[in-house]
Amino acid sequence: MKYIMLLIALCFSMISYCQEVPLPEWCFPLNGTNPEDIMSGRGANVNGTVHAIADRFGAKGRAISFDAKGGYLSFPLTAVADGERKERTFTYWMYAGKESLAQAFWAKDKAGNILLGMSKKGSRALLNIYHTDGRQNVSPDQQWMWDDSNFEEGEGWYFVAIAYSESGTHFYLTTPKGKMTECYSAFLPDWSLLPSLCVGTLDGIPAAGMDDFKVYDEALSKEQVEVLYQSESRFSVxxxxxxxxxxxxxxxxxxxxxxxxxxxxxxxxxxxxxxxxxxxxxxxxxxxxxxxxxxxxxxxxxxxxxxxxxxxxxxxxxxxxxxxxxxxxxxxxxxxxxxxxxxxxxxxxxxDYIAGKANELKQNKRTQPLLEEIYFDKSAKRIRVYVQFAEAENAKVKVSDIQGRLLHELSFSNVTLLEKDIKQPADGIYVVTVESDNCRINRKVFVNN
Structure with missing residues (x-):
């Protein structure tokens, strides 16, 4: 009997150290105001105004915030037939600030009822759920998570995972200090009622800052959530x-x-x-x-x-x-x-890279850029171009539409730091090209005013 118990313990030990994690169905790194899903290459719809903020590692412009007057992202969920059972998991990082109320994500049915979502209210976590009567009429509701699953550590980035399984909803919250709690609800959403998902402000309720929002097409286990947290505390997407x-x-x-x-x-x-x-x-x-x-x-x-x-x-x-x-x-x-x-x-x-490039310049006379940042700043309604060269160069900045038509061309002489804001009012996808004496950079930029 003792050997059987040791074998069982060994099996559980192996399981704890062998956790596979699937790739997400949708993955939005939310680097600044970029709404791209990197699993499909498609962009979410941007509604209202969004802003670039620093992420959980302090890197500027690598996470997103939403205007309180109605800024949010929306994207379609994979269609589900009536009555079909479907498991899903949402994972994301949300910034808990001083606001007493902040929405993370939400979903409405075709009649405008809020059937799904998560928010912070005070120091507590709150889920948007709904009930149905015998005639399948829906009644929106909210459900508090347990007392120990809270935001009492104050301002900072919290990791959230919500697994909607066939047995109910599992809510995981990990604090800035790494404390993870789990809550359970018997709530089971009918995904056929939910054509799309939104991240950000909800009907005047301000939104939390968000980063690395992902949707998995299965219910992740607690062990898989722990692995994701361990990874994303080390690397962002x-x-x-x-x-x-x-x-x-x-x-x-x-x-x-x-x-x-x-x-x-x-x-x-x-x-x-x-x-x-x-x-x-x-x-x-x-x-x-x-x-x-x-x-x-x-x-x-x-x-x-x-x-x-x-x-x-x-x-x-x-x-x-x-x-x-x-x-x-x-x-x-x-x-x-x-x-x-x-x-x-x-x-x-x-x-480290900039220091290495400077040293390489001294030894090999190579003049590739030390640093480049090219992105659309939603709040300023500008395409921002920031390129740091290893030595003074002549450079050009060109902006073209996705069909290749040249829209802007700017020239600069003898610059080591190229810093330029370009007004591009029309929504769409643009290609920004920086050409200098020794390099050429092409970047795709999504503009959503």
Missing amino acids: GDKALFNVGSNVRLGASTCYFHCVGLQETLRYAVQNQSDLLFVSADAGYALSAVPEVESEHQKWIFTPVKDTAEGSVFTITNCATGMNIADVQGSICQQVADATDSQKWSVNRS
Whole structure:
């Protein structure tokens, strides 16, 4: 009997260290005022005014806030037939400020009834739910979460996960200090009544600041939620650039998004290119490729810190299938057997990269930009262009529409810091191009006035 109990304990121990996490159905990094869903490449509808704010790591312009007069995002949910059972999970980070009332998300039926949502009221968490009578008439209601699931730690970023399962609703709240609580409700939403979901202000109720909003098409377990929290306390979804410590070469042609796909002794990630939304994959042998799906261990990566873990800025990136590290070998990005050289170390810390680029300039006379930020500032109704060159350069900024028609062209002489606001009043997708003596940058910008 003792051996059976030990075997059961061992099985539970293995489960606790082997948690797979699916990719989300919808994923909105909410970097500033960008409403793009990076799983489909489509943008949410922007209603009213939204603003860019600092995220939970203090990075400016990497999260979103909403105007109290009616700013919110909306996107359609996958259609569900009448009576069809459907599980879903919403996860997000919300900023609890001084306001006594703040809405995170909400959904209405076609008649305008609020049937789903979550808000902060005082220091308590509150869910929007509804009831039905014998004639299937709906009656909107609200339900308090338990006393210990609260915002009493004060202002800061809180991680929230709400799993709507066939057995009921599970609500998880993690405080800025890392305390997680779980609440249960017997509420079961009928998704056929809910054609879309909204994030932000609700009928005059101000909204919380939001970051990394995701929708999963299944009910995540408590263990999976804990894995996501552990991951997202370390990395935001993105986008971030990965730069090689040895050569300062960037991994891929664009910045990356990081999706936590599980925990097996260490956290595992899928790395998605921002430019084409493909996932980095390890081919047979030493090559790397980009694929549209995460189908095997070849698309999963382990980030191991090699600096002071308090900084957490430099990592080796190991493939879960091959066990080899991503390396830069004489300008060619591939996999190599693990070693301790800088060619296998990658930085996601912008200041480390700028310092490295300055040093590289002295040694190799290369003049790629040290820093670039190009985005639409909703509050100012401007496209902001901020590029820091390693040395003085002549530069041009061009703005074109998605069909390639040139709308603006500006020239600058002998600049090290290019900083320009461009008025672009019409909603749509634009391509901003920065050309200098030694580089060319293209960025897609979503404008939603």
